[in-house]
Amino acid sequence: MATAEVTVAQPRATPAERIVKFITRSPVHLALIAISVIWLVPTVGLAVTSFRPRAEIQSSSWWSSLTDWSFTLHNYELVLDNARMGSSFVSSLIITIPSTLLPLAFGAMAAYAFSWVRFPFRDTIFLIIVALMVVPIQMALVPLLRLFRDLGIADWYVGIWLAHTAFGLPLAIFLLRNFFITLPRDLIEAAKVDGASHFRIFLKVVVPLSVPALASFGIFQFLWVWNDLLMALIFVQNSDLWPMTIRINQMQSTYGIEWHLLSAGAFLLMIVPLIVFFALQRYFVQGLLAGSVK
Amino acid sequence: MSSTAVPGSVGRPRGRRLPSRFKRDKWQALLFLGPAVVLLVGLVVYPVVYTIVYSFGNTNSRLEVTRWVGFDNYERLFTRDKEFLNLDVFPPSGAFINNLKWVVLYTSISLALGLLIAILAARVRYESMVKAIIFIPMAISATAVAIIWKFVYDPDPNVGSLNAFISNFGLDPVAWYGRADVVNYALIFAYVWASTGFATVVISAALKGISEEVIEAARTDGASEWDIFRRIQLPLLSLPVSVVTVWLLINVIKVFDIIYVMTGGGPGGASEVIAFSMVDETFTNGEGGYGAAIAVVMLALIIPIMAFNIRRFRSERVVG
Numbered sequence: 001m002a003t004a005e006v007t008v009a010q011p012r013a014t015p016a017e018r019i020v021k022f023i024t025r026s027p028v029h030l031a032l033i034a035i036s037v038i039w040l041v042p043t044v045g046l047a048v049t050s051f052r053p054r055a056e057i058q059s060s061s062w063w064s065s066l067t068d069w070s071f072t073l074h075n076y077e078l079v080l081d082n083a084r085m086g087s088s089f090v091s092s093l094i095i096t097i098p099s100t101l102l103p104l105a106f107g108a109m110a111a112y113a114f115s116w117v118r119f120p121f122r123d124t125i126f127l128i129i130v131a132l133m134v135v136p137i138q139m140a141l142v143p144l145l146r147l148f149r150d151l152g153i154a155d156w157y158v159g160i161w162l163a164h165t166a167f168g169l170p171l172a173i174f175l176l177r178n179f180f181i182t183l184p185r186d187l188i189e190a191a192k193v194d195g196a197s198h199f200r201i202f203l204k205v206v207v208p209l210s211v212p213a214l215a216s217f218g219i220f221q222f223l224w225v226w227n228d229l230l231m232a233l234i235f236v237q238n239s240d241l242w243p244m245t246i247r248i249n250q251m252q253s254t255y256g257i258e259w260h261l262l263s264a265g266a267f268l269l270m271i272v273p274l275i276v277f278f279a280l281q282r283y284f285v286q287g288l289l290a291g292s293v294k
Numbered sequence: 295m296s297s298t299a300v301p302g303s304v305g306r307p308r309g310r311r312l313p314s315r316f317k318r319d320k321w322q323a324l325l326f327l328g329p330a331v332v333l334l335v336g337l338v339v340y341p342v343v344y345t346i347v348y349s350f351g352n353t354n355s356r357l358e359v360t361r362w363v364g365f366d367n368y369e370r371l372f373t374r375d376k377e378f379l380n381l382d383v384f385p386p387s388g389a390f391i392n393n394l395k396w397v398v399l400y401t402s403i404s405l406a407l408g409l410l411i412a413i414l415a416a417r418v419r420y421e422s423m424v425k426a427i428i429f430i431p432m433a434i435s436a437t438a439v440a441i442i443w444k445f446v447y448d449p450d451p452n453v454g455s456l457n458a459f460i461s462n463f464g465l466d467p468v469a470w471y472g473r474a475d476v477v478n479y480a481l482i483f484a485y486v487w488a489s490t491g492f493a494t495v496v497i498s499a500a501l502k503g504i505s506e507e508v509i510e511a512a513r514t515d516g517a518s519e520w521d522i523f524r525r526i527q528l529p530l531l532s533l534p535v536s537v538v539t540v541w542l543l544i545n546v547i548k549v550f551d552i553i554y555v556m557t558g559g560g561p562g563g564a565s566e567v568i569a570f571s572m573v574d575e576t577f578t579n580g581e582g583g584y585g586a587a588i589a590v591v592m593l594a595l596i597i598p599i600m601a602f603n604i605r606r607f608r609s610e611r612v613v614g
Contacts, residue, residue: 036427110326110330139590141573166333198319228435249554259453
């Protein structure tokens with residue numbers, strides 16, 4: 001144990017030594033503190049602004065309000081009702097939940113087949129599906145829009161659910177298949193010998209053992225869809241159904257740059273991802289790292 | 295664990311697998327793959343073919359092909375469309391050039407900052423807090439990032455933090471997103487702010503894998519902090535750095551939301567990029583064929599990056 005020897009050999013640092021050590025390291029501390037401040041100030045500034053009355057936002061800076069605090073929730077009332085962010089919040093949820101669950105379910109099923117069911121051209125088909133990750137959504141905007149119109153589903157959520165599901169599938173299949181093949185072969189074989197069908201093995205063995213991988217993809221996809229602007233812009237043509245990302249942008253053109261509305265609106269949009277971030281930080285980071293191939 | 299997870303007998307005879315099993319497997323594969331394959335073929339593969347075909351035509355405003363024009367859309371894009379690529383002026387301008395600025399600046403600054411923060415943070419006790427602060431913007435949408443930074447860049451020094459800051463040094467307020475010569479850099483920095491957390495976390499995770507004992511040994515041998523970085527840490531970082539670079543490059547070719555929300559491509563088209571031109575030509579100008587050609591160019595730019603990425607994943611794969 002080299003570290004133990006070192007601590008025995010060295011007497012405890014005196015306060016003076018500690019101060020010297022801190023100062024020699026102070027450029028590191030200063031740089032990190034400066035960077036942290038740069039990273040926090042923009043968000044904090046907008047957060048503070050969202051709780052300030054409109055008149056004050058125009059007459060004094062947000063940082064001066066930190067000492068002279070007059071707090072209001074009025075901006076949030078305004079955006080929720082008048083600017084219709086309330087109904088858009090619900091729309092965002094209605095768009096996001098099926099757009100997360102569908103690729104998760106279909107992706108897991110396909111990934112199971114690619115891992116544990118034998119069929120011809122299995123690896124070739126898998127590679128083709130992985131290769132589809134290169135396709136940018138711009139390649140599909142017009143054809144999908146026309147397809148959804150022809151099918152008569154362009155005025156509701158079905159189109160955007162399907163589009164997000166299809167474009168989420170390659171990543172889901174890629175990630176989940178890579179996880180499923182690491183499950184112990186003996187376990188699957190034992191279940192087969194017991195006469196379990198593939199559906200039973202999938203539901204009772206593979207899915208329960210793959211919760212971390214499912215959670216990582218699920219969180220990635222949830223945030224991807226929640227934060228999406230472009231697909232919603234094209235596939236949600238009915239303005240009653242707009243999610244929050246579009247609604248905020250619309251607020252700029254309707255009311256101009258009104259910071260009391262935009263700041264509160266942006267915070268409503270951010271609140272769900274931030275909750276996910278703080279509640280599920282580990283899965284969240286894993287999910288984003290996993291999604292980095294997208 | 296496994297004994298509870300494995301289902302019991304469901305009534306079929308136990309024993310060795312039946313010869314017919316393989317045939318039944320093929321049927322079951324169809325059921326498992328069915329939904330995914332139908333969706334991928336119908337909503338990804340078919341649109342790709344459609345858009346490639348489309349890019350050789352001109353459309354009316356209802357996005358129906360009216361005339362086939364061969365490669366004319368591509369020719370127009372790179373030779374006649376001065377908003378997309380203008381090589382007649384110096385420095386060259388247009389959406390393509392703007393996107394090139396994004397590629398160079400966004401990628402290199404995000405990577406450099408991520409590397410710097412990961413290495414500095416590893417030396418302090420509050421490392422996880424710093425990393426969380428840098429990573430938080432990764433959670434929020436580009437739409438929210440655009441609003442946050444539009445507020446920072448507000449021309450009124452009583453509102454915008456950046457103009458307030460520079461006014462301390464006696465400088466006049468700058469219209470950061472309202473000036474054609476500044477707007478791209480303002481947008482790029484806002485997106486760097488949003489993406490650095492990814493670079494930091496990936497590189498930091500790789501640094502953790504480098505044995506502390508090796509570094510301590512180098513230190514006792516008299517190696518400077520720079521030597522440690524240059525000779526020990528940097529060579530082991532090539533894989534995470536390539537992961538981050540690929541991610542940043544793909545991101546930057548697709549960048550759209552932040553520009554759409556912060557500037558709408560303005561002022562006067564000065565902040566348009568490839569993905570923006572695609573949407574603008576197709577849905578604002580009703581030029582479906584022309585927009586399709588731009589989408590195909592995007593695909594062509596992404597394919598080599600992704601091919602590199604997939605090949606790397608395959609070479610790393612241990613199982614299968």
